[in-house]
Amino acid sequence: MHYINEIIFFSDRSTPILRPGIDERETLKFLIDKISMADEQNNYYSKDIINHYFNALLLELMVLYRYSDARMIDPKTSRKKDMINQFLVLLSEHSKKERAVEFYAEKLFVTPSYLTRIVKEASGESTRTIITNSVIIEARDLLLNSNLSITQIAEKLNFSDQSFFGKFFKKKMKMSPKMFRAKNK
Numbered sequence: 001m002h003y004i005n006e007i008i009f010f011s012d013r014s015t016p017i018l019r020p021g022i023d024e025r026e027t028l029k030f031l032i033d034k035i036s037m038a039d040e041q042n043n044y045y046s047k048d049i050i051n052h053y054f055n056a057l058l059l060e061l062m063v064l065y066r067y068s069d070a071r072m073i074d075p076k077t078s079r080k081k082d083m084i085n086q087f088l089v090l091l092s093e094h095s096k097k098e099r100a101v102e103f104y105a106e107k108l109f110v111t112p113s114y115l116t117r118i119v120k121e122a123s124g125e126s127t128r129t130i131i132t133n134s135v136i137i138e139a140r141d142l143l144l145n146s147n148l149s150i151t152q153i154a155e156k157l158n159f160s161d162q163s164f165f166g167k168f169f170k171k172k173m174k175m176s177p178k179m180f181r182a183k184n185k
Contacts, residue, residue: 095134
């Protein structure tokens with residue numbers, strides 16, 4: 001799951017009034033009901049199920065927003081929005097190798113504290129958290145969709161060794177890369 005599109009979507013400060021049709025309303029209701037049911041079940045996978053349905057709900061809302069007549073987009077984007085978009089582009093290009101806020105701030109010609117502040121305003125998350133999540137997304141993708149060994153994945157993601165990668169992954173995912181791969185293959 002990559003959250004870059006959602007962050008860009010929600011960084012827009014305009015507030016449109018959406019008018020979904022019957023089919024769209026049914027889809028939104030279905031997704032909200034699924035989130036509610038998963039929350040009530042409270043089993044081992046509830047959090048993952050809620051996360052997936054919530055992401056689907058966000059995507060449906062983004063589609064409604066993009067194709068509705070009620071779009072209220074200011075054609076002039078602010079410097080902050082441009083900078084956030086540039087940060088997200090840089091992140092998608094460099095997150096496999098670069099995890100320092102300072103790297104991205106330097107590329108954008110701003111201070112790390114300024115970058116952190118505007119990213120926090122737009123997303124509610126710290127820059128480090130977004131960078132970490134991007135690395136985790138890359139790691140999960142490589143674990144699930146490649147035949148690379150865990151050592152090769154650690155190297156590809158610029159970790160000093162497999163052990164450090166394993167600790168990083170386990171801290172975020174609550175399981176080792178090996179367990180994650182075995183559980184999800």
